[in-house]
């Protein structure tokens with residue numbers, strides 16, 4: 001399955017979006033992965049907090065390269081979730097970004113391996129949900 | 142022994158593995174009264190209460206539970222560190238007794254996880270039909286508890302060559318302990334055929350690598366050495382307790398094979414004036430077979446990455462040099478959502494010498510290590526039966 005097909009699937013769960021989290025999801029709508037970067041100390045963080053967790057400084061939402069490396073990955077065959085059951089087996093991973101943050105992600109494609117590179121793909125979490133999100137594809141080009 | 146040294150004087154378990162007649166609070170109450178009876182006291186003596194449920198403070202938070210039990214505590218601690226909650230409150234409980242802030246503390250837990258179908262620990266929390274809480278970030282990517290632990294197991298295999306055989310040994314050992322526990326659920330040995338047939342739920346974790354889901358509750362009562370002298374049970378002394386929480390979500394885990402056990406373990410051992418060689422048995426939260434392996438490394442029982450080969454001589458088994466989870470653990474005895482309290486109850490039962498068929502001979506010390514969240518919040522407690 002590719003990202004375009006994934007985002008056409010009905011019934012994707014949508015998140016409750018706190019005020020501090022809105023810029024991330026707005027970024028997904030614009031096709032960019034926004035990572036909070038502190039104006040004072042320059043450090044990055046994810047998930048977003050709206051303020052720097054180390055120094056309390058204001059943050060900018062900086063577009064990341066949209067690439068990452070797989071730190072670990074598992075193929076999930078069993079889940080109780082109504083939506084993810086329709087996608088299973090799927091690949092759930094911890095992804096390390098060059099922007100010095102990590103995030104979990106769903107990887108589309110065959111048998112992803114630790115240390116492989118992945119790229120971010122964006123789309124609406126089921127048509128009409130009004131929330132855009134991110135999945136990852138293997139970068140084997 | 143100082144007259145205000147904390148001592149465990151009562152332990153109790155509620156009905157398990159299936160108890161459709163009990164709510165989570167019903168388990169807390171039944172286990173608490175059983176612990177009080179075991180201690181030879183009534184709950185009216187309790188002036189400190191420490192408890193947290195697994196239901197997101199809906200029916201079983203500390204205040205609700207305290208009122209349900211009719212307590213009038215002057216100290217209450219409902220810290221929700223997941224499955225390590227009972228271990229993580231122990232430093233506070235011990236300090237409160239030493240300082241005189243409290244005389245008698247009840248630590249309790251209960252869950253109707255198996256009977257209450259409304260509860261779902263699998264895929265995150267829904268509020269108004271939306272994924273809520275910071276776990277939402279991982280839920281959007283398809284997380285489950287098993288999948289998160291699988292990430293840790295996979296990385297451990299990748300870095301250190303840990304194998305399915307190593308994981309299987311933890312599961313086999315749990316069944317052998319359970320065989321000696323009449324109350325345990327899975328008492329038959331794990332056969333090669335069963336191991337072979339066990340499918341991946343989230344690779345590398347198979348069904349045999351996962352703990353059970355059942356109803357149950359437990360309670361433990363601490364008081365002063367002075368008071369304990371008038372009570373019926375052989376005193377078991379918590380020598381030391383420590384906790385560490387370096388992260389909560391998997392995305393904040395700096396290194397997938399390093400946990401707070403590496404902080405809490407050495408701290409607790411140093412406080413107790415002991416080394417790992419002095420520990421006679423382990424009660425470590427076995428949410429999954431990978432968990433005790435990673436914990437043993439952090440605690441210092443073996444080097445980092447060495448836990449797989451370390452356990453292959455059978456040392457974790459009932460007749461081994463370092464028995465693990467002598468009641469059968471969460472893998473084979475009981476796992477009602479959060480297992481922390483049961484680790485300490487089993488340690489106390491063993492050190493009293495009252496563990497029946499599953500008694501480990503001549504045990505003088507036991508280490509309980511609770512792991513909450515995704516190996517996130519680690520609590521370590523060291524017990525002895527030697528009243529020095």
Ligand SMILES: [Zn+2]
Pocket residue numbers: 038039040041042043052053054055056057
């Ligand atoms: Zn900063």
